[in-house]
Amino acid sequence: MEKMKLKMLYSDLKQDIDIIEKELEEALNSSSHLIYEASLHLLQAGGKRIRPVFVLISAKFGNYNIDKVKNVAVPLELIHSASLVHDDVIDNSDMRRGQHTVKAQWNNRVAMYTGDYIFARALEYVTKIENKKVHQILAHTMVEIVNGEIIQIEDKFRLNQNLKDYFRRIKRKTALLIESSCELGAIVGECDPKVVNNLKRYGYYVGMSYQIIDDILDFISTDKELGKPAGSDLLQGNITLPILLLQDHSEIKQFIERASQGTVTEQERLDMLEIVRKSDAIKKSMQISNQYLVKALKEVEALPNHPMKKKLRDVALFIGKRKF
Amino acid sequence: MDATYITERIEQLKTNIYNQLHHNTLLKYIEDAKLDEQQLFFLLLPYLNGENWDEDLNTSAVTIAIVHASLDEHDKIDEYEATNKEQQLTVLSGDFYSGRYYQLLAETGNILLIREISKGIAIRCEQQMRVYEKNKLTIREWIHYILTIETELIHKFYSFYEFEKYNNIMTNSLVLLRLQHELLNYQNGQVSTFIQMIQSSVNISESVEKVIAQEVDMLKDELSEYLHSSNLLKDDIKLYIKNQLALVQK
Numbered sequence: 001m002e003k004m005k006l007k008m009l010y011s012d013l014k015q016d017i018d019i020i021e022k023e024l025e026e027a028l029n030s031s032s033h034l035i036y037e038a039s040l041h042l043l044q045a046g047g048k049r050i051r052p053v054f055v056l057i058s059a060k061f062g063n064y065n066i067d068k069v070k071n072v073a074v075p076l077e078l079i080h081s082a083s084l085v086h087d088d089v090i091d092n093s094d095m096r097r098g099q100h101t102v103k104a105q106w107n108n109r110v111a112m113y114t115g116d117y118i119f120a121r122a123l124e125y126v127t128k129i130e131n132k133k134v135h136q137i138l139a140h141t142m143v144e145i146v147n148g149e150i151i152q153i154e155d156k157f158r159l160n161q162n163l164k165d166y167f168r169r170i171k172r173k174t175a176l177l178i179e180s181s182c183e184l185g186a187i188v189g190e191c192d193p194k195v196v197n198n199l200k201r202y203g204y205y206v207g208m209s210y211q212i213i214d215d216i217l218d219f220i221s222t223d224k225e226l227g228k229p230a231g232s233d234l235l236q237g238n239i240t241l242p243i244l245l246l247q248d249h250s251e252i253k254q255f256i257e258r259a260s261q262g263t264v265t266e267q268e269r270l271d272m273l274e275i276v277r278k279s280d281a282i283k284k285s286m287q288i289s290n291q292y293l294v295k296a297l298k299e300v301e302a303l304p305n306h307p308m309k310k311k312l313r314d315v316a317l318f319i320g321k322r323k324f
Numbered sequence: 325m326d327a328t329y330i331t332e333r334i335e336q337l338k339t340n341i342y343n344q345l346h347h348n349t350l351l352k353y354i355e356d357a358k359l360d361e362q363q364l365f366f367l368l369l370p371y372l373n374g375e376n377w378d379e380d381l382n383t384s385a386v387t388i389a390i391v392h393a394s395l396d397e398h399d400k401i402d403e404y405e406a407t408n409k410e411q412q413l414t415v416l417s418g419d420f421y422s423g424r425y426y427q428l429l430a431e432t433g434n435i436l437l438i439r440e441i442s443k444g445i446a447i448r449c450e451q452q453m454r455v456y457e458k459n460k461l462t463i464r465e466w467i468h469y470i471l472t473i474e475t476e477l478i479h480k481f482y483s484f485y486e487f488e489k490y491n492n493i494m495t496n497s498l499v500l501l502r503l504q505h506e507l508l509n510y511q512n513g514q515v516s517t518f519i520q521m522i523q524s525s526v527n528i529s530e531s532v533e534k535v536i537a538q539e540v541d542m543l544k545d546e547l548s549e550y551l552h553s554s555n556l557l558k559d560d561i562k563l564y565i566k567n568q569l570a571l572v573q574k
Contacts, residue, residue: 032450034457086419089401090412108406110456112398112415117449119422124442127435135430135438143423150349150416153409 006048006322009314013056016066020052023074027121038102038114039121042081045097050210051076051181053315058185058199060308062192071128072184075138078122080177083145085115090149091236098227134184141180148172156237157260159247166244167208174214175207198299202312205296210319212289215240217323219276225323231273235259241288245281252276293320325560327567330372334364340382341389344424347417354413357393357421362501362568364389366478366494370487373561381485383432387425388481391441394421395448437484444480448473455517463525463535467499470518474498489556493565496550500543500569507536544571 010017028039052073059069087093088101089108095101103111126138148169155161155169182203186196218226218233219242226232233240237260239247246252255272258264264272276282293316300312338359345357367385371377397418401411429438451472454461461469475495482488510519510533522532548571551562565571 030446030450032453032457035450035453038453083419086415089406090415092407106456107403108401109399109403110453112401112418113449113452116395116398116418116422117446117453119419120442120445120449123426124439124446127439127442130435132430132433132435135426135433135435139423139427139430143420143427146416146420146423150347150413150420153412153416154349 006318009311009318010053013053016056016069017049017052019066020049020056020070020073020077023070024077027074027078027125028118030117034106034110035114035117038106038110039118041099041102041105041114042085042096045099047077047081047097049077050315051080051177054178054181054203054206055185055188057308057311057315058182058191058203059189061186061195061199061303061306062189064189068129068188069185071126072134072138072181072188075122075126076177076181076184078118078125079138079142082115082118082122085111085118087149090153093228095227129188131187134187137180137184137187141176144172144176148176152238155239157239157256159239159253159256161239161244163241163244166239166241170208170211170215171204174211175204178207178210179203195303198302202296202299202316205292205299206316206319209289209292209296209316212241212285212292213319213322216242216282216285216289219273220282221323229269231269231276234272235264235269241285242276242279242281245284246276246279249275249279290320293317325372325558327560327564330365330368330560330564333368333372334361337364337368337385337389340386341393344386344390344428345393345421347420350413350417350420354410354417357390357417358396359389359393360396362498363392363474363478365564365568366490366498367481369490369494369561370482370485373490373556373558375487380432380434383428384434384437384481384485387428387437387441388477390421390425390428391445391477394418394425395445397421399452440480440484441477444477448476451476455521461521461525463522463539466518466521466525467503467539469521470502471495471499474502493547493550493554493557496543496547497565497569500540500547503536503540503543504570507533507540510536544569547571 024043025040028036028043030036030039055073055076056069084096085102088096089103089111093101094104101111102114126135148171151169152173155165179200180203183196183200186199191199215233218240219231221230223229229235234243234256243252252272252275255264255268258268296316297313300309300316303309341359342356367388371381395418397414400414406412406415425441426438451469454469475498478494479491482490482494506516506518509516519532522535526532526535547569551557551566551571
């Protein structure tokens with residue numbers, strides 16, 4: 001249902017999104033049947049394709065040409081996809097988007113080679129663009145995403161972290177790639193530098209909100225909706241916003257202690273979810289997410305008049321209300 | 325130029341690479357990147373042999389070594405158990421190195437080399453996947469597998485800068501070194517994935533040891549002949565290679 005709503009939102013971009021989908025598959029073409037199958041495994045399981053969509057919408061503010069724009073939209077989605085394949089090894093996840101992960105379907109090593117292969121194809125694809133700045137932005141983004149993940153592992157089960165630590169982490173983990181999607185879309189669309197900056201900041205704010213909502217959904221959604229047990233983030237030691245807002249809660253502290261030892265029972269997981277859901281941490285987290293969305297909408301207001309402004313607003317509002 | 329000079333240049337290259345890959349958190353929990361000195365030597369071979377060399381080439385050589393380090397990190401991941409912190413950070417160190425190589429070439433604007441390296445990585449990954457494919461490969465195909473893994477990226481580097489004339493010596497040397505390494509490990513009771521694959525390809529009457537030893541001898545003969553007859557390499561370089569490969573002087 002939610003995915004339908006999102007698709008409706010993108011409906012007037014459908015023709016170009018279809019081009020992107022086709023290009024994604026073609027970019028991964030390989031003489032190795034296994035690497036092609038493993039690479040497509042996650043890609044064909046769906047996904048919201050929000051990064052390519054942000055590229056397309058941003059480029060519309062300039063000289064839009066899908067043949068140019070796809071040269072960033074395709075690699076950005078591939079980079080996202082490759083990092084998920086590796087993330088599933090790190091998180092030991094068996095399910096994603098309702099189906100087995102590459103590492104579960106085959107093994108960790110296959111997932112490593114598949115991720116590396118997708119990364120390589122992404123970079124090969126983006127070299128169709130000769131603009132050095134595009135590569136500098138993308139390379140910086142890739143390095144920072146990994147830095148964010150390294151910090152996330154170092155911070156696992158560490159409750160004495162503050163909001164600043166969390167925001168810095170989610171900026172790298174999620175917001176940067178969405179920020180870059182908007183910025184690079186605007187650059188290949190040859191937008192005015194001020195427009196590029198507005199779109200870049202919009203992407204950053206929306207990306208921050210997106211990750212906060214993701215972290216909230218991990219607690220309030222059902223196992224079925226998530227495709228994995230609710231509360232998985234905390235079980236793996238990731239201290240997200242709702243938990244940071246509850247960091248003085250004694251039972252949560254005990255839960256984290258037990259999770260770090262890997263001794264949490266199913267009942268304890270359900271009890272933890274109950275505590276988080278009944279607390280005001282979810283409401284406060286939503287408020288923080290909304291503050292980012294308000295900032296995102298201000299950036300939209302600063303953009304020149306264009307039919308795509310409404311689209312940017314709608315996407316931001318959808319992200320704020322999404323349930324998956 | 326003597327062996328000491330060559331070793332110093334390799335050490336200098338290593339220092340450059342480690343400077344580019346420095347990461348406090350990674351160094352806190354996992355080992356430094358693994359750098360193969362033989363591969364580094366062949367990256368420097370055109371320079372050591374007197375070819376025109378500048379900062380751009382030096383940066384490119386550093387990036388090729390970084391890509392090797394990145395892919396080698398991912399080879400350390402266990403097939404079924406990668407849940408400890410060290411393994412998790414090893415996944416990320418490979419990704420970090422990969423990002424750093426791209427960042428270095430993006431800074432210098434060497435977009436075309438990024439393309440060539442990316443193609444090389446894709447080819448190498450395809451080969452690495454052969455281990456998990458159901459098709460039975462011949463011994464020759466497994467040798468090609470080793471060849472691609474060891475040399476594909478240096479091939480891309482050579483062809484990008486028109487140093488193809490070094491392909492032959494680089495390819496045969498690196499394949500020989502790898503096979504010698506595999507043979508020694510096998511004789512010491514260690515069975516690598518490559519050995520397992522060779523085992524699945526040999527006839528019942530043949531032994532794995534014999535098959536690899538034959539390949540080693542063949543490559544040694546070829547290399548000895550090449551080093552004896554070729555005018556491409558300086559004498560000091562020839563001597564260095566002979567010593568590294570433990571070739572009998574003809």
